[in-house]
Amino acid sequence: MLYGEDIAVLPPYKRPVNTVFQSYALFPHMTVAQNIGFGLEMQGKPKAEIDARVAEMLKLVRMEPMKDRKTSQISGGQQQRVALARALAPKPKVLLLDEPLSALDYKLRKDMQIELKRLQTETGITFIFVTHDQEEALTMSDRIAVMSKGKILQVGSPHDIYDRPAVRFVADFIGETNFLSGAVKSSAKGISKVKLDCGPEIAATADDGLKSQGKVTVVIRPEHSNLCALKQGHIKGVLENAVYFGTDTHYHVKLDDGTHFMVRQQNEGGSGQNGFKVGAAVGISIDEGTARILRD
Amino acid sequence: MMDAPLSPAALVAAENDKAVSRRSRFLTLPALAIVFVFGVLPLVLICIYSFLKPYQNGGVLWQFSTDAYLNFLFQRDIFDDTLQFAPDFLIIYGRSIWYALFTTVVCLLLGFPTAYFMATRPPEQRNWWVLLITIPFWSNLLVRTVAIMFIIRDEGLINDALIYFHIIDKPIVMLYTDFAIILGLLYSFLPFMILPLYSSLEKMDFRLVEAGYDLYASRWQVLKRIIIPLAKPGIVAGSLLVFIPALGAYVPPLILGGGRHLMIGDLIAQQFGSGRNWPLGSAQALILMAAVLVALYFYSRNEAGPVKHG
Incomplete structure (x- = not known):
């Protein structure tokens, strides 16, 4: 038409x-x-x-x-x-x-x-x-329509597509993303408490009508997380690798349950890596309101 | 490195290059020799013969004469020795040109859809189609022409079948007519039209056709404005490959025309055979060649700026 x-x-x-x-x-x-x-x-x-x-x-x-x-x-x-x-x-x-x-x-x-x-x-x-x-x-x-195998998976503004991916394929295809699995403990006003498989419990937003019970996947964009001291982080793991990109550095962290998590952090001058050493245990802080529960 | 004299290795390499180029020039000699002995030399010989007098039992008398060229257009009266205009040869030339042109046009009309069909098959199928087109070349032209004769003669396959099914009472006369000669020419030369057309069309980017449709061109406009202009090198090559040999064709008019509708090829052969007039045959051959060259010259001038691919 x-x-x-x-x-x-x-x-x-x-x-x-x-x-x-x-x-x-x-x-x-x-x-x-x-x-x-x-x-x-x-x-x-x-x-x-x-x-x-x-x-x-x-x-x-x-x-x-x-x-x-x-x-x-x-x-x-x-x-x-x-x-x-x-x-x-x-x-x-x-x-x-x-x-x-x-x-x-x-x-x-x-x-x-x-x-x-x-x-x-x-x-x-x-x-x-x-x-x-x-x-x-x-x-x-x-407006973007993300298609896979001849089907439109999501239509929305670039903002919507990137920040509010509806399904795993969209989140994975557009940009880089961390997927963490866990189980919902409680929800109120669109915010759920999710107990992650790697240990800690974090807050994640969920769209209306999404299930607020049972096993879910939480997505966190690498740039919405930061490396920090072990005790200050929402989640923790071991720094496996740091890749320098000029404007920022990608930190690959292995979480306690074996999941890989990538942190993208802007470089602040001085010697790269912002003082974090490969092999050290580190904490990861997640910006408020950026973790999202995904419809699977 | 730049200022240093050439290293021994570089010198050897340069020597080798020279030797290679000398050797490759040497290697072209056999081919050149063949072209000279069997291409240039006979042409020179024909040229000389056409200005000599015929010897009674074939061969030539080494006396200068322009009779061969005069005889092409005129006939010497037996009684008063005056020259009279005799258009017999011209009529044969005219007929040959007409047959050849007609054959070329029909070959183009039949060959283009065929080549287009072949070029639009999946790539792995195309070689099979090319093979099918070349199958006639596996047997001798003479044999194939005689086979046509058996098919179209009064007691041939077609007439027998039509009579058997009571579609006709009397056989349709096809053999020894213009129709038979042109059929023979079409049959002999169609592959020479299809193959160059195919190679042109096969190279064509069919996304251009899609682009044509996208820009509101109808099927006919796509054919006229995109496909045909891009296939032009193939159309030109195919037309020349059909027209020139058809003009000098010998076997189809001889067998299917029954000697009643001579073409140039038969006429020339006659002068060297039963006519025993080698100078006249030579002159006729040269006139044919000159006509073709002149035609080609004007053709290439009108087709200024051939289409280039890519």
């Missing part, structure tokens, strides 16, 4: 939807301008209108100097922009982007992400952006 019209029954060439293909699929026997004008030409638009729209599109994607080049004579990023312009030229109601940035190198991808955002705002067209890059999904979207 699109704007109240069932388009699944229409053949592809009658749907008001255009696609940016993963491989771009630019026509090698046409120039940049001919590629961009192809959709309009197929719709039977008058030549003057096509020329005007092509010029507008060339300007939008900043490819004016290249308009008479063959598509084999421009770089990958430029091909990407031509593919975008070609798909946008017929003013589709919805633009599908099938992993459009996966063929670009990191730096170019970052530039194109910003470019895409700009184009989306300027044209006001709905973009449906397929990606396997969770970071890309989080930074570019207004």
